[in-house]
Amino acid sequence: MPGDGREWELGVRDRGKHVTPAPPSSYRESHLSAAKARSYDEDLWDPGAAKGLDWLVEQRLLDDVLRRAGPAATWSVADFACGTGRVLEYLGRHFDAPSGIDISPDMLALARARCPDAELILGDVTAVPGLAPGPFDLITAFRFFLNAEPSLRRRVLAWMRGSLRARGLVVANFHLNPASLRGVYLRSRMRPPGTLPMMRAAEARRLFTDGGFSVLRVAGYSYLPYRRVGRHLHGAATRGSVEMRLAGNPVLGPYAGSFLLVATPRPGGPGG
Numbered sequence: 024m025p026g027d028g029r030e031w032e033l034g035v036r037d038r039g040k041h042v043t044p045a046p047p048s049s050y051r052e053s054h055l056s057a058a059k060a061r062s063y064d065e066d067l068w069d070p071g072a073a074k075g076l077d078w079l080v081e082q083r084l085l086d087d088v089l090r091r092a093g094p095a096a097t098w099s100v101a102d103f104a105c106g107t108g109r110v111l112e113y114l115g116r117h118f119d120a121p122s123g124i125d126i127s128p129d130m131l132a133l134a135r136a137r138c139p140d141a142e143l144i145l146g147d148v149t150a151v152p153g154l155a156p157g158p159f160d161l162i163t164a165f166r167f168f169l170n171a172e173p174s175l176r177r178r179v180l181a182w183m184r185g186s187l188r189a190r191g192l193v194v195a196n197f198h199l200n201p202a203s204l205r206g207v208y209l210r211s212r213m214r215p216p217g218t219l220p221m222m223r224a225a226e227a228r229r230l231f232t233d234g235g236f237s238v239l240r241v242a243g244y245s246y247l248p249y250r251r252v253g254r255h256l257h258g259a260a261t262r263g264s265v266e267m268r269l270a271g272n273p274v275l276g277p278y279a280g281s282f283l284l285v286a287t288p289r290p291g292g293p294g295g
């Protein structure tokens with residue numbers, strides 16, 4: 024297990040190279056400490072740093088998804104792997120009593136403080152049938168699928184299929200594309216090579232298609248490269264306006280650092 028788990032997401036620099044330590048045996052164990060919860064949360068809110076700026080752009084893209092879907096305030100919504108409540112708090116601004124689901128008590132403790140009106144569900148939906156049965160009209164899942172191991176991804180997709188209404192939506196994000204400038208840079212620095220999880224939009228589409236979903240849309244964002252996640256970005260305001268302008272651009276999409284994927288259950292399921 025890496026120390027506080029943070030370096031698993033970032034990569035650790037060692038003599039100028041990014042060295043990725045061995046991941047936990049399952050992504051389920053990745054955020055199980057108060058120190059990890061605190062360090063994860065503190066990176067999210069500075070719009071002058073990479074994750075904070077990404078979150079501003081992600082909210083704009085989520086607004087766009089909701090505008091197109093035309094949801095009702097009464098939609099039943101859940102944020103899977105809600106962590107410290109970033110996306111759950113957003114859902115609470117649009118829907119009554121969203122549910123937040125996470126396996127880490129320490130992450131949920133911060134979500135509870137941030138989202139007092141949300142229903143918080145502690146546990147593993149892939150191991151406890153009926154823990155969060157829905158039915159949901161919308162499930163979000165941010166910063167989860169990329170780092171989860173393949174068997175966990177498949178089981179979560181199966182739970183999502185079983186818990187969504189017929190025309191329900193999943194909105195998932197994938198936060199490191201190997202074809203982006205940042206992805207190319209990190210691939211050239213990573214030791215040993217290939218150890219940091221990355222996924223192209225085509226692979227994410229296949230994951231969802233194989234899991235029994237139709238992919239409705241993929242929207243890329245986060246184009247400009249940066250070196251370290253927690254560090255204040257140079258020219259943050261200019262970067263922000265460039266990123267806002269480029270987000271969702273269909274031509275540049277394959278080179279985006281991150282993307283949102285919107286999918287709906289396919290009638291007939293994985294084999295249908």
Ligand SMILES: C[S@@+](CC[C@H](N)C(=O)[O-])C[C@H]1O[C@@H](n2cnc3c(N)ncnc32)[C@H](O)[C@@H]1O
Pocket residue numbers: 050051052053054055103104105106107108109110124125126127130146147148149164165166167
């Ligand atoms: C990187 S955090 C993402 C938090 C939040 N979605 C966000 O974007 O800020 C990943 C979260 O996935 C949770 N997780 C891992 N395996 C899980 C599982 N099987 N069921 C529920 N949550 C899980 C971890 O506990 C952690 O809080």
